[in-house]
Amino acid sequence: MAMQVTFNGVSADYNYGPIRSPLVLQSVDLNVTSGAFTAVVGHTGSGKSSLLKAMNGLLVPTEGVVTVGETEIKPGKNKKALKEVRKKVGMVFQFPESQLFAETVEQDICFGPINFGVSLEEAKKIANHVISQVGLDVSILEKSPFSLSGGQKRRVAIAGILAMQPDVLVLDEPGAGLDPKGKREILSLISQWHKTRSLTTILVTHDMDDVALYADDVIVMEKGRVVLHEEIREFFNDEEKLARLHLEVPEARSFQLTLEHELGIKLSRVCLTVEELADALIEVGLA
Amino acid sequence: MNKLILGRYFPGDSLIHRLDPRTKLVAAIYFILILFIANNWQTYVLLWTFTIIVMRSSNVTFITYLRGVKPLIWLILFTVFLQVLFTAGGDIYVDYGPIRISSFGLISGVYIFCRFVMIIFISTVVTLTTKPVDLTDGINSLLRPLRKLRVPVDDFSLMLSISLRFIPTLLDETQKVMDAQRARGTEFGEGSLFRQMKTLVPIFLPLFASSLSRAEEIANMMEVRGYQSDKRRSTFRQLHWQNRDTLSLFCMLVLTIGLVMLRSKGFSH
Numbered sequence: 169m170a171m172q173v174t175f176n177g178v179s180a181d182y183n184y185g186p187i188r189s190p191l192v193l194q195s196v197d198l199n200v201t202s203g204a205f206t207a208v209v210g211h212t213g214s215g216k217s218s219l220l221k222a223m224n225g226l227l228v229p230t231e232g233v234v235t236v237g238e239t240e241i242k243p244g245k246n247k248k249a250l251k252e253v254r255k256k257v258g259m260v261f262q263f264p265e266s267q268l269f270a271e272t273v274e275q276d277i278c279f280g281p282i283n284f285g286v287s288l289e290e291a292k293k294i295a296n297h298v299i300s301q302v303g304l305d306v307s308i309l310e311k312s313p314f315s316l317s318g319g320q321k322r323r324v325a326i327a328g329i330l331a332m333q334p335d336v337l338v339l340d341e342p343g344a345g346l347d348p349k350g351k352r353e354i355l356s357l358i359s360q361w362h363k364t365r366s367l368t369t370i371l372v373t374h375d376m377d378d379v380a381l382y383a384d385d386v387i388v389m390e391k392g393r394v395v396l397h398e399e400i401r402e403f404f405n406d407e408e409k410l411a412r413l414h415l416e417v418p419e420a421r422s423f424q425l426t427l428e429h430e431l432g433i434k435l436s437r438v439c440l441t442v443e444e445l446a447d448a449l450i451e452v453g454l455a
Numbered sequence: 456m457n458k459l460i461l462g463r464y465f466p467g468d469s470l471i472h473r474l475d476p477r478t479k480l481v482a483a484i485y486f487i488l489i490l491f492i493a494n495n496w497q498t499y500v501l502l503w504t505f506t507i508i509v510m511r512s513s514n515v516t517f518i519t520y521l522r523g524v525k526p527l528i529w530l531i532l533f534t535v536f537l538q539v540l541f542t543a544g545g546d547i548y549v550d551y552g553p554i555r556i557s558s559f560g561l562i563s564g565v566y567i568f569c570r571f572v573m574i575i576f577i578s579t580v581v582t583l584t585t586k587p588v589d590l591t592d593g594i595n596s597l598l599r600p601l602r603k604l605r606v607p608v609d610d611f612s613l614m615l616s617i618s619l620r621f622i623p624t625l626l627d628e629t630q631k632v633m634d635a636q637r638a639r640g641t642e643f644g645e646g647s648l649f650r651q652m653k654t655l656v657p658i659f660l661p662l663f664a665s666s667l668s669r670a671e672e673i674a675n676m677m678e679v680r681g682y683q684s685d686k687r688r689s690t691f692r693q694l695h696w697q698n699r700d701t702l703s704l705f706c707m708l709v710l711t712i713g714l715v716m717l718r719s720k721g722f723s724h
Binding site (some may be wrong): 221224254255258267268280283329 | 631634640657
């Protein structure tokens, strides 16, 4: 079951003792529809990670309401709501391998589900299932997470989140620091999981090619505000707008634009992937 | 985690900020020593006046200092409690089995409390107003004579500055790991003591693992850049002794004389 995530005039800041940070989220209104794959882009410090944390109740709003499915997070203490939200929302942090701690991979994957009241047996079954889903061999379950390679650790950490069987999956640059191939694999795995489980997925990324390949729509953040929330084709259609937001164009699209400029032609549609571009070029008889 | 005041620097340009780190270190240690000269209320009033003047002139709010005391308050109260219970003499108010609360006990309890709080206040003044790098430079310079005894002073101060440098990094990382485990359903500060301790494992293990790998990285990096522990190193930042430093130490001397003159003669109480 998927669910919708809504922000209603949400402002938030980090309050650390005497030092109060400026608002990291400023009256954000947002509606992520159920089952959508949404990408969040923006520059460093624009509030992307804070937006994700607010979805998981790790950052409680100082104003406004965050709604996940039926659960509301309001300013102040709401312990019960937080527990519910964290059960529904699986959060993959940046460099999630830093959260691995258990003696074996299996125990680490089981940690989340057991915290949310799944029995040990059931959790082990789930662990067995998700480990193959993230493209690792079942034999790895018996190993220590600290003995694995960087890429394997990343997969185990993501498996630990998937094992919680969340309805909403939020990911903060899951591919950061991996080689291009490893990154593609992780993202296509997430996209696969998104489709088969019909999840609501929110992905923070810097890579416009990721956005073009996987996302249905895009949220652009700037200085703690959502400045744009659009369907991706509409979003990539207007390169002036992208330039204004200091965002790049996906490679295929950028190649299309150069081609159109050089040859003085106009292709029938906006191409976001290499395959689409190839098809469009065949159509006009250029390839 | 972020409410930790000890070891945190508050930028500013007060008189205390501008003092040489060596002055501040020596004065703080000296202050802790002369605390033990005090043995009656006059001397404690003098010490309190001094402490408050120093705190005021650091331009850091009083609340910040109180926060420094907060994590230690139970330890302090426990010590005071023992002192009150087991000091005999003077008028006795409660006499119940081995427990005896006397006027001497109460007074020395108050004194102990003052001593603790003043030690914390004064050392907090030093850490709040001195950049960690200056502090290590100061310690390095103060320990320099020990070089003659073949004590590895430079290595020691390098270790110190590396540890100080990584306190904020480690705190950040702790916050991140805590968030990550919270997202996986851990609730901190709940349930029995045993359960609460169990929730610490998923925080500390990742932190240990990352600290160890970071230590190795730093060691490699230093070696690659040609660090050798037995070679003399020049310093980028130089410490300069000013008149105000001499003056501050003179103030400490005056304080000592005041204390010696005000203290009760003979055995205390």
